Amino acid sequence: MKKAVFLDRDNTLIKDDGYIHEPEKVELLPTVPEGLKLLKKAGYLLIVVSNQSGIGRGYFEEKDFHAVNERLQELLKPHGVQIDDFFFCPHRPDENCNCRKPKTGMVEEAAKKWNIDLSKSFVIGDKEIDVMLAFNAGCKGGILVGSETFQDFLSAAKQILSLTEEK
Numbered sequence: 001m002k003k004a005v006f007l008d009r010d011n012t013l014i015k016d017d018g019y020i021h022e023p024e025k026v027e028l029l030p031t032v033p034e035g036l037k038l039l040k041k042a043g044y045l046l047i048v049v050s051n052q053s054g055i056g057r058g059y060f061e062e063k064d065f066h067a068v069n070e071r072l073q074e075l076l077k078p079h080g081v082q083i084d085d086f087f088f089c090p091h092r093p094d095e096n097c098n099c100r101k102p103k104t105g106m107v108e109e110a111a112k113k114w115n116i117d118l119s120k121s122f123v124i125g126d127k128e129i130d131v132m133l134a135f136n137a138g139c140k141g142g143i144l145v146g147s148e149t150f151q152d153f154l155s156a157a158k159q160i161l162s163l164t165e166e167k
């Protein structure tokens with residue numbers, strides 16, 4: 001079985017001032033390429049799991065979400081790393097779906113598709129719900145990036161590596 005790091009996208013990998021959906025505005029956050037490369041080298045799949053209620057709210061369309069992902073991949077390319085897959089929840093909170101984080105629908109779908117052992121996998125995100133997702137899905141851990149402990153993506157990635165080495 002494989003292992004993965006489930007990645008929040010907005011304000012974890014790319015800058016987001018609110019419902020980002022314009023590819024030309026996509027900007028990688030500092031140390032993201034370095035952190036992703038470390039995780040990849042350690043054998044983790046890199047899988048984005050993203051709440052995109054802006055779609056359900058009618059602020060933008062699904063194709064805009066994909067266009068932002070394509071731009072993200074383009075920006076990562078010169079660094080020699082790519083995201084392996086993208087999952088998203090298009091629903092509004094009141095729709096009560098089972099995919100909106102911190103619910104586990106996206107992670108479960110990814111685990112089935114990629115044959116992932118969740119107990120060896122992690123979540124990195126900028127919100128409490130991302131850490132809750134890790135707990136709810138039975139992952140090994142959830143890292144809150146942008147916090148006092150893990151100020152940037154690279155430090156979050158390094159934390160995962162240190163937890164990987166200890167048995």
Ligand SMILES: [Mg+2]
Nearest residue numbers: 008010011126
């Ligand atoms: Mg976020």
